[in-house]
Amino acid sequence: MASRFLPARATEATEVLQSVSFPIRRRADLPNIRWAVRAIASEIGLSRVQQSRIETAATEIARNTLDHGGGGWAMIGLVNDLGRTGLRVSFGDDGPGIGDIDAALRPGYSTGSGMGVGLYAARLLSHDFMISSAIGAGTRVTLAYWK
Incomplete structure (x- = not known):
C-alpha cells in the first residue's frame, strides 16, 4: 500500500475527544x-475562513470517495494532540485504489471527467494530509486542521 503524509504533525499521543x-x-x-465539519470547527473556535478551508x-475528499471509490465512510473528530486542539476528518472506501499517488496529488491530474484539483486542493487547505491506497483495496485519506 502506497502512502503519503504531509506534514507529520499528529503524534501517537493524539486523543479523540469526540x-x-x-x-x-x-x-x-x-x-x-460538510455540516458536521463546520459544527466542530466552530466549536473549537476556528475563524470563518478556517472553517471554510477545512470544510472545502x-x-x-467526500466527493472523491463517492465518485472514484464508489462510496465509503467519513469519520469526523475533535482531537487533542499534546495540548493542541484540532479537527480530524478521515475517509475510506473499498474502491479501485489509486495507482500513482504522486501523480494524483498534482493539480490537473484526473482519472475521470473532473478538473483534477480535489486531492491537490484538499492537501493545500489542510494542516495535515495523509493518503494511503492500494490497487483493488481502496483508499484512506485523513485531513487535520489545528487551532
Whole structure:
C-alpha cells in the first residue's frame, strides 16, 4: 500500500475527544459531512475562513470517495494532540485504489471527467494530509486542521 503524509504533525499521543461517522453512499450524504465539519470547527473556535478551508477540503475528499471509490465512510473528530486542539476528518472506501499517488496529488491530474484539483486542493487547505491506497483495496485519506 502506497502512502503519503504531509506534514507529520499528529503524534501517537493524539486523543479523540469526540467523533461522529457518516456513510457516503450518494450525493445527499455530502451535506451532512460538510455540516458536521463546520459544527466542530466552530466549536473549537476556528475563524470563518478556517472553517471554510477545512470544510472545502473535506467536501472534496467526500466527493472523491463517492465518485472514484464508489462510496465509503467519513469519520469526523475533535482531537487533542499534546495540548493542541484540532479537527480530524478521515475517509475510506473499498474502491479501485489509486495507482500513482504522486501523480494524483498534482493539480490537473484526473482519472475521470473532473478538473483534477480535489486531492491537490484538499492537501493545500489542510494542516495535515495523509493518503494511503492500494490497487483493488481502496483508499484512506485523513485531513487535520489545528487551532
